[in-house]
Amino acid sequence: MVGTPQDIKEITIAFDVMGSDHGPEEVVRGAAQLSLEAPHIHALLVGDRDAIDGVLAETKHRAERISVQHASEFIAMDEKPGEALARKKNASVGVAAQLVADGEAHALVSAGNTGACVLACARSFQLIPGVRRAALAAVYPTRGTRGEKEDPFSLILDVGATVEATAEDLVTFAVMGSAYARIISRNERPKVALLSNGVEPQKGPPRVVEAHARLSTMPGVNFVGNVEGVDIPKGTVDVIVTDGFMGNVCLKMLEGVHDTVVELAQYAYKEKLRWRAGLAMLSSGIQRIKDITDWEQYGGAPVLGFDRIFIKAHGRSKARAITNAGKVAAKAVAHQLGTAIQEGLPR
């Protein structure tokens, strides 16, 4: 049994090792690296024991900071989350979530099937009192920089957990996103905005107009009003609040633009010598466009609203992204993200 957040000396992170695009290898290697870098973090690896031990045997790690919990099944990327979770009682993500719920670990990291992850959390965790619906947040790079570390990242939520959000849900998402940006990006007063079809307070459907009115009177949130689609890649604000339907489409649109840029670069490399020389000279510039549009480079996307921390790493995560996701999860635990959210909610 782990201690209460106030007196944590060592933070245990449960890693769902299975079900990522690269299989267990990258996740185990990421956790192994974490054991070398972070003395205060213990990694609890959940998945096929033989596969985990095989990777650990070939990877430098600190054995005293890693333990293994066998889980005989896992959920693949293309499985239907609800059916698969119901059928596979020993799926690694379900076992890992329950270990966190039971107090055997403080937080969960997974690079597996997003829907199955969110469902596993919903099944094992409790919603924070006052939170009606959870939100999946995405961290994505922008043109602007901000915060203490000047990281050029913004948060957008929800991106798919709650397809239809009420005004009350949007207010909750604003509080949750603000708390996350404050704790993880060390940004004292993150700018929070609602996504709408115009900056005026009366723009948008009724739920957005009502959320605007409520957020305008909340002292705990640095609410700057509405932003438009053009502000998403620009990074005008730190936290963009919308429903899961809109957020999902926007996030995938960023991905589409990134694919276009990558395709162009590949085409140039293959087809044209003249282009190739130009691209070599321009590599830092092309890299900058890619950085701006590459929403994958920042591995961790938190699911916010539950009483336990869950960081969803991208399915294509390499070891380094997993190590970072583990650190982010530990930071959220150490700074009591759940308590910060609860204290920020309207009474």
Added chain:
Amino acid sequence: MVGTPQDIKEITIAFDVMGSDHGPEEVVRGAAQLSLEAPHIHALLVGDRDAIDGVLAETKHRAERISVQHASEFIAMDEKPGEALARKKNASVGVAAQLVADGEAHALVSAGNTGACVLACARSFQLIPGVRRAALAAVYPTRGTRGEKEDPFSLILDVGATVEATAEDLVTFAVMGSAYARIISRNERPKVALLSNGVEPQKGPPRVVEAHARLSTMPGVNFVGNVEGVDIPKGTVDVIVTDGFMGNVCLKMLEGVHDTVVELAQYAYKEKLRWRAGLAMLSSGIQRIKDITDWEQYGGAPVLGFDRIFIKAHGRSKARAITNAGKVAAKAVAHQLGTAIQEGLPR
């Protein structure tokens, strides 16, 4: 009084000359060019007579294909559409719309305040029987090419006329967008899709799920199911259907990405000699990225659903875009877009 669509020899297009970002000059020059290129089109220029005559005096044109209707007022870009239209009885866009409604012209082109344009249409025109809400469609360039002319354009609607759309509205938008793509892009069976947060038929809010079910059984529409945000820049389909809230955010996001690319190019030109040489070599590549993300290059965005044709040109349109918008409007009139829409609606 102009003839009925069936026996049109000459098509009259009313141009709202005022209220664009460049004032009357570019619009009048665009109409003047049209008079040189298109013998079957007559341009009725609505706005300040002195200003119009001043530009015409300095611009080559065919005088017998141009007439002028004086309007003493106009609505600026930053005015509130409803208030301004109510106060300015002689605003050029309102006068022009009424001329079209009265049969003095077949279609309207404006590069002015979008909201005022849509309201002026709503005030003077009738909705096509069976259409409950009008839609503003945007034509934007994509990675893919299609249709007879292989133009790399897709249509997305609604992008702001109808913030909240019902399932019935979405079905109507699909029919209208399909008719427009068929007539204007000469694309016999345009692929039509609903924008959602997943390709499965049950993905999305109830209105989208219901629209999916209805469209699946409509023989007149080449409905290919749901597409995701990633498909917008890719140009997977010809017509993307969504509500005005989502469509507006997506369109402005494309604009934001374009701004980012342009900013990068400017930065490179200013700052780095090494980059400059690379950019020169890469100019066709950079142009291709700009083309993909520059939603402005295709001037005309139709408002669909009214019994009269209205093409909204971008506020920043230069003469060439206005000329093109006039041709698109004439094409829509000649091919009886309104009739095609009405025949495609579910009975």
